[in-house]
Amino acid sequence: MSMIHAENLTKQFGSVTAVDRVTLDVQEGEVFGFLGPNGAGKTTTVRMLSSLISKSSGRATVAGCEIGNPADELKLRRQIGLLPENVGLYEGNTAAENLTYFGELQGVEATALRANIERLLRMMDLWEKRDALIGTFSKGMKQKVAIARALVHDPILVFLDEPTANLDPEASKTVRETLLELKKERRTIFLNTHNLDEVQRICDRVGILRTQLLTTGTPDSLRFGMSGHRTAVRLAHLSDAIVAAVRARLAPNPVEVSGDQLLVGVQDPTRDNPAIVTAVVAAGGQIVSLTQLSPTLEDVYLKLVHEEAPAA
Amino acid sequence: MRFSQAWIVARHDMALIRRRRGLIAGLIAYPLGVGLGFPALVAYIVATSPAAGLGSYLPGLINAFGFWFVIGAASVPTSIAAYSIVGEKVEKSLEPLLATPTTDGEVLFGKALTAFVPTMIAVAGGSVLFMFLVDLVTRGPLGYLYYPNATIAVELLLLAPLASLVAIEASVIISARVADVRSAQQYAGVIFLPLIVLYVAGETGLSLGAYNQLIIAGIFALVVLVLYVVSLKTFHRDEILTRWK
Ligand SMILES: Nc1ncnc2c1ncn2[C@@H]1O[C@H](COP(=O)(O)OP(=O)(O)OP(=O)(O)O)[C@@H](O)[C@H]1O
Ligand SMILES: [Mg+2]
Numbered sequence: 001m002s003m004i005h006a007e008n009l010t011k012q013f014g015s016v017t018a019v020d021r022v023t024l025d026v027q028e029g030e031v032f033g034f035l036g037p038n039g040a041g042k043t044t045t046v047r048m049l050s051s052l053i054s055k056s057s058g059r060a061t062v063a064g065c066e067i068g069n070p071a072d073e074l075k076l077r078r079q080i081g082l083l084p085e086n087v088g089l090y091e092g093n094t095a096a097e098n099l100t101y102f103g104e105l106q107g108v109e110a111t112a113l114r115a116n117i118e119r120l121l122r123m124m125d126l127w128e129k130r131d132a133l134i135g136t137f138s139k140g141m142k143q144k145v146a147i148a149r150a151l152v153h154d155p156i157l158v159f160l161d162e163p164t165a166n167l168d169p170e171a172s173k174t175v176r177e178t179l180l181e182l183k184k185e186r187r188t189i190f191l192n193t194h195n196l197d198e199v200q201r202i203c204d205r206v207g208i209l210r211t212q213l214l215t216t217g218t219p220d221s222l223r224f225g226m227s228g229h230r231t232a233v234r235l236a237h238l239s240d241a242i243v244a245a246v247r248a249r250l251a252p253n254p255v256e257v258s259g260d261q262l263l264v265g266v267q268d269p270t271r272d273n274p275a276i277v278t279a280v281v282a283a284g285g286q287i288v289s290l291t292q293l294s295p296t297l298e299d300v301y302l303k304l305v306h307e308e309a310p311a312a
Numbered sequence: 313m314r315f316s317q318a319w320i321v322a323r324h325d326m327a328l329i330r331r332r333r334g335l336i337a338g339l340i341a342y343p344l345g346v347g348l349g350f351p352a353l354v355a356y357i358v359a360t361s362p363a364a365g366l367g368s369y370l371p372g373l374i375n376a377f378g379f380w381f382v383i384g385a386a387s388v389p390t391s392i393a394a395y396s397i398v399g400e401k402v403e404k405s406l407e408p409l410l411a412t413p414t415t416d417g418e419v420l421f422g423k424a425l426t427a428f429v430p431t432m433i434a435v436a437g438g439s440v441l442f443m444f445l446v447d448l449v450t451r452g453p454l455g456y457l458y459y460p461n462a463t464i465a466v467e468l469l470l471l472a473p474l475a476s477l478v479a480i481e482a483s484v485i486i487s488a489r490v491a492d493v494r495s496a497q498q499y500a501g502v503i504f505l506p507l508i509v510l511y512v513a514g515e516t517g518l519s520l521g522a523y524n525q526l527i528i529a530g531i532f533a534l535v536v537l538v539l540y541v542v543s544l545k546t547f548h549r550d551e552i553l554t555r556w557k
Binding site: 013047050052053054073074075077078080082084086087088089090091092093097101102104105106107146149150 | 327554
C-alpha cells in the first residue's frame with residue numbers, strides 16, 4: 001500500500017497556482033526526496049499532505065487517511081510528524097519543555113514520553129542541554145530540537161521541510177544519520193530539500209517539482225535516463241586517424257579531444273561504448289581506460305528545471 | 313471539542329504567561345488596586361462626611377466601584393490573549409502546533425482559557441477583598457452588611473465573565489491582524505470604551521442595579537456569541553497559515 005497517494009493535487013492562492021495537478025505515490029518505508037526551485041510548491045504540497053491547509057482540487061490519501069476529510073484529520077495527524085520550514089519552537093521554554101508539550105498534544109503516555117525525549121535528545125547530542133532555553137540555542141541546535149519534536153510520538157510518516165538548511169556539515173551529518181536510522185525502522189520520510197548531494201545519498205526516490213511534477217524516479221534512473229552522457233577514453237597514443245575513425249563510427253555524436261583523452265558524447269552507453277572500443281582498436285589505438293561520465297543529479301535537476309516549459 | 317486537549321494548550325500557555333513579568337503585574341495589580349483602593353476611599357468618605365447623609369448615597373457609590381470588576385475583567389485578559397496568540401505568530405509556532413492532533417477550536421479554546429482562568433481568579437480574589445473591606449468600613453454607618461448583594465452577584469457571576477469573554481474574543485480577532493503584542497493591546501483597549509461609557513452613565517444617573525445589569529449581561533451574551541463565530545472563522549488553520557501576517 002502507498003503511504004502517500006496523491007492524484008492531481010492542486011493548490012491555488014487566489015489567481016496563483018502554487019501546486020498544479022501533482023500525482024505521486026510514496027511507498028511505505030521509502031525516503032522520498034522532493035526537489036524544486038524556490039517557490040516550486042514543495043512547502044505547499046507538504047502542508048496539504050499533512051492536512052495543515054486545504055487543497056483546491058484533486059485528492060490524496062496519507063497513511064490511509066483521506067486529506068480534507070474532517071473525520072480522518074486527527075487520525076492522520078497522530079501518524080505523521082512534521083518539521084516545518086520555520087522551526088517554530090517556543091524560545092522562552094527549554095528543549096525538554098518544547099518536546100513535552102508536543103508529546104502531550106500527541107497523547108503520548110507520560111513514561112513513554114520521557115523515554116522518547118531522552119532517546120531523541122541523546123541522539124541529537126542535546127541531552128545535556130535539555131534544560132536550557134531554546135532562545136540560547138544556535139540555529140542548528142534549534143533545527144535538531146525541531147526534528148526531535150517531529151519524532152516525539154513515533155510517527156510512521158515524517159515530513160521534513162529542508163531539515164539540513166542552516167546546519168553545519170557535522171550537524172547535517174547527524175541529521176542524515178538520523179534519517180537513515182528512521183529509514184531502518186521502516187518509517188516513511190518525505191524530504192523537501194535543495195541539497196542534491198543529500199538526495200543522492202539517502203533518498204530511494206525523488207520527485208522534481210516546479211508547480212507541476214516534472215519527473216519522479218530513483219536518483220540513478222534520473223541520471224541515466226537523461227541524455228548527455230559522455231564517455232572518456234584514455235589512449236596510449238592519440239592520433240588524428242583514431243579521432244577520425246571514432247568520429248566516423250559514432251557520427252553524429254560529438255567527439256572532442258582533451259589532452260590524451262577522447263571525449264565522446266553518447267546517447268546509449270550500452271550501445272555506443274562497445275562501438276567506441278571497436279573503432280579505436282580497428283584504427284590501431286590502445287585503450288588505457290574508459291570512463292563513463294554520467295550526468296550528476298545536479299545536471300538532471302538544472303536541465304529539467306530550466307528547460308522544461310510548463311505544460312498548458 | 314475535547315476539553316483535555318484544550319487544557320494542555322492552556323496549561324502550556326499559562327506557564328509561558330507566568331514568565332512574563334508585565335502580564336503577571338497586571339494580574340496582581342488590578343485585584344489589589346480595586347480590592348484595597350476603593351474600600352480605602354470609602355473609608356475616607358465615611359470618616360470625613362456627616363453621618364446623616366451616608367445611607368442615601370453610599371450604596372450608589374459602592375455599586376459604581378464594584379463595576380470596576382467588570383471593567384477589569386475586560387481589560388486584564390486582553391494582553392494575555394494577545395500575547396498567547398501574537399507570541400505564537402512571532403515564534404511561528406502555530407504551524408507545528410496545528411500539525412498535532414488538535415482541532416482549531418481546541419487551540420482557540422485553550423488560548424481563551426489561558427486568558428480567562430487567571431482573570432477570573434484575579435476577579436474572585438479582588439472581589440472577596442473588596443466586599444470584606446467595604447463591609448468592614450460601612451457596617452457602622454449603614455447599620456447593615458452591604459455585601460453580598462444581588463448587584464455584585466450579577467456583576468461577578470455574569471457580567472465580569474461575559475465582559476472577559478468579549479474582550480478575549482476581540483483580542484483573538486485583533487491578534488490575527490497585527491504583528492506585535494503592543495498593537496494588539498492598543499486595539500483591544502477599544503473594548504474598554506463601552507464599559508467606561510456604562511460606568512460614567514452609572515455615575516451620572518443610570519442605575520447599575522441588578523436589574524439593569526441583567527439587561528447589560530444579555531447584550532454581552534449576544535456579543536459573545538457573535539464574536540465567537542467571527543473568532544472561529546479567524547482562527548481557522550487555512551487562514552492562520554496562509555493569510556495571517
Ligand atoms: N499563503 C500564500 N499566499 C499566496 N501565495 C502563496 C502562499 N504560500 C505560498 N504561496 C506561493 O505559492 C508558491 C509555492 O510556494 P512554496 O512555499 O510552496 O514553495 P517552496 O517550493 O516551498 O519554495 P522554497 O524552496 O523557497 O521553500 C509560491 O509562488 C508562493 O509565492
Ligand atoms: Mg519551502
